[in-house]
Amino acid sequence: MTSAVTIPRHGGTGERTAVAARARQVVKAYGSGETRVVALDQVDVDIARGRFTAIMGPSGSGKSTLMHCLAGLDTVSAGKIYLDETEITGLKDKKLTQLRRDRIGFIFQAFNLLPTLNxxxxxxxxxxxAGRKP
Ligand SMILES: Nc1ncnc2c1ncn2[C@@H]1O[C@H](COP(=O)(O)OP(=O)(O)OP(=O)(O)O)[C@@H](O)[C@H]1O
Ligand SMILES: [Mg+2]
Known part of the structure; x- marks a missing residue:
């Protein structure tokens, strides 16, 4: 996946930015040598706060990979991911775990739903x- 949408940020209110998550020049490669697959090839994208965003593309184009990287569920091979103003690429495991707990909800493509919950x-x-209200 290569590509991008750019969303303007707030103008100087000191409030949270209009962008909830951003990817900058993100590369994600799986495997190595002959079996190496580049799933994300220098992706730049801004995800706007408070709006629904759909990521569309053919099977295997890297949608799930992008989502996993944006949510800090997987590491990137190169580039940076920000949630608000926090760069999550490079965070230590403990900080990343806290951030995922406090700020990310994720419904996986398959299998990882808890069936007793809606x-x-x-x-x-x-x-x-975490004992917090969304
Ligand atoms: N764990 C993995 N190991 C090796 N290759 C992987 C792995 N996960 C994904 N890939 C490869 O990375 C590429 C992108 O896969 P990804 O699952 O992100 O695509 P997708 O757009 O979500 O596809 P779908 O629409 O089928 O869900 C594909 O070529 C896939 O085979
Ligand atoms: Mg997928």
Whole structure:
């Protein structure tokens, strides 16, 4: 996947930025040598706060890989990911775990839903564990 959408940031209110998550020149390669697959090839993208964003593309184009990298669930091979103003690439494991717990809800493409919870409860589970209100 290569590509990009750019969303303007707030003008100097001191509030949170209009961008919730951003990728800068993100590369993600799986494997090595002959089996190396470059799933993300220098991706720049801004995900706007408070809006639904759909990432579309053919099977194997890197949508899930991008989502996993944006959410700090997987590491990148190169480039940077920011959540708000925090660069998460390079965070130590403990900080990253805290950030995922406090700020990320994730519904996986397959298999990882908790069947006793509904969709909303699956999304808010990390915050529920952290004792916070979404
Ligand atoms: N763990 C992995 N190890 C090796 N290659 C992988 C791994 N995960 C994904 N890939 C490869 O990376 C590329 C992107 O895969 P990804 O799952 O991100 O695509 P996708 O757009 O989500 O596809 P789909 O629409 O089928 O869900 C594909 O070529 C895939 O085979
Ligand atoms: Mg996928």
């Amino acid at each position: 969709a909303l409860e699956n999304i808010t589970l990390p915050m529920d564990i």
